[in-house]
Amino acid sequence: MVPKRKKLFPTDIGMLVTDFLLEHFKQVMDYGFTASVEKEFDEIANGKMGWQEMLGEFYHPFHEVVLQTRETAARVTGERVLGTDPASGRTLLVRLGRFGPLVQIGARDDGQEQKFASLRPGQSLETISLDEALKLFELPKKMSLSNGVEIILGVGRFGPYMKVGEKYHSIPKGTDLLAISEDEAEAMLQAINSAPQFPIEIGTYEGENLLVNKGRFGPYVKFGNLFVSLPKGADPLTFTREEAIPLIIAKLETEKQNTIKTFEEDKTLQILNGKYGPYISFGKKNAPIPKGKKPEEITFDEAMQLVKEAPAKKPAARKKK
Numbered sequence: 095m096v097p098k099r100k101k102l103f104p105t106d107i108g109m110l111v112t113d114f115l116l117e118h119f120k121q122v123m124d125y126g127f128t129a130s131v132e133k134e135f136d137e138i139a140n141g142k143m144g145w146q147e148m149l150g151e152f153y154h155p156f157h158e159v160v161l162q163t164r165e166t167a168a169r170v171t172g173e174r175v176l177g178t179d180p181a182s183g184r185t186l187l188v189r190l191g192r193f194g195p196l197v198q199i200g201a202r203d204d205g206q207e208q209k210f211a212s213l214r215p216g217q218s219l220e221t222i223s224l225d226e227a228l229k230l231f232e233l234p235k236k237m238s239l240s241n242g243v244e245i246i247l248g249v250g251r252f253g254p255y256m257k258v259g260e261k262y263h264s265i266p267k268g269t270d271l272l273a274i275s276e277d278e279a280e281a282m283l284q285a286i287n288s289a290p291q292f293p294i295e296i297g298t299y300e301g302e303n304l305l306v307n308k309g310r311f312g313p314y315v316k317f318g319n320l321f322v323s324l325p326k327g328a329d330p331l332t333f334t335r336e337e338a339i340p341l342i343i344a345k346l347e348t349e350k351q352n353t354i355k356t357f358e359e360d361k362t363l364q365i366l367n368g369k370y371g372p373y374i375s376f377g378k379k380n381a382p383i384p385k386g387k388k389p390e391e392i393t394f395d396e397a398m399q400l401v402k403e404a405p406a407k408k409p410a411a412r413k414k415k
Contacts, residue, residue, distance in 0.1 A: 106195045106219045110172045118163045122156070177224040186227060188219045193251055195219050197227040212249050215268050233271055239280050247271045247279070256282065290331055297335035304338050306330050317342050320349075357394045365389045365397070376401045 104112070116123050131152075137143040173189040176197075184200045191210070195218070200208040211230035213222065234248030234257075246257040254271055256263045256279075263286045274282075293307035293316070305316040306324075313330035315322045315338045322341045324333060354372055355365040363376045365383070372389040374381040374397050381397075381404035383389055392400075 106172060106190060109220070110170045110190060114167075114170045118167055119159065121159075172219045174219060176222070176227055179228070186224065188213070188222055188227065190219065197222075197230050199231070214249075214270070229272060235271070237274075237276060237279055239276060239283070241280070243283065245279060245283065247274060256286065258283065292330070294330070296333065296338060299335070299339055299342060304335055304342075306333050306338075315341065320345060354389045355392070357397065359394045363394070363397055363401070365392060374400055374404075379404055379406065 121127055134143060134148050138145050138148060171189040172195075173187055175185060175187045177186055178184065179186045179199045182199065184204060184206070186197065186199050187201070188195065188197050190196075193212070195213045197211045197213065198208050199210075200206050202208070209231065211227075211233065213219070214230065217226065234246050237245050237247065239245065243258065248255055248257070249271065250262075252264065253267045254265045254269050256265050265282060293305040296304050296306055296315075298304060299317060302318045307314060307316060308330060309321075311323070313324040313328070313333070315324065315333070317338075320342065322338070322345045324330060325341075328337070352367045353364055354367055357363045360376075363374070365372055366375050372383045374383065374392070376398075379401050381400040383392070384400070
């Protein structure tokens, strides 16, 4: 759901998911089902019904529906044909893709490579017109500014961007790239060039440079191989060495307390105390401690063998927007 003027409006994904549930899970989506469940909860609370009986009556039929749906239901895409692309004569359609709603030129079975363009903010699979969809293929667009600089404006996986040479710069979400004038593009580029460039060096500590940078999870200070998040509300542009050092000391102390053993043969091989107990850490691989084995007694060779046998870390699943 997307908030809009203090109201909630369903997204394309929300509408497709709702339609899918209504088609395949009518019992759960029925308002009467919610009312009957609440009534049964009251009876359980009053001792008139056993919770095992209530769950059994619901779970087994529901589980069968889930299994059947997984086997037979087609993937929901919300595909809708808008018409024909005048330039190529190929089918133009909208559908839900891996990274959100998109416009597509060319059907999958026409033997040619398809072209794609993401929908702009405020556009919907259900309401976008053929003319609006065709305009999306005007991106990315090239512009030659008055100072001789050539730029490219487009929309990528992480939102709208401006490309200057080989460098990409993010620009505010919701910017109408098709309506940007040359003067507006120049002002935007000037703002980008005048903004402080990260990482920012703020001094040294114990012979190591201290660098303030912005990461995926917010601003941080880098000290050697240590990354320390800045406190909430701290301005990375004005963060100082004096503010960074106490944070680094505290982080080093925490890591020291969590370190059970560091191997002299290779100091990157460690036995650490984690959330779920001790484990072996080596680079990007972690290995569990065998049951009955004391972490302090594990030798270097044993630790390396356990790391070697440990499965590689799976990449984190991308969240659907």
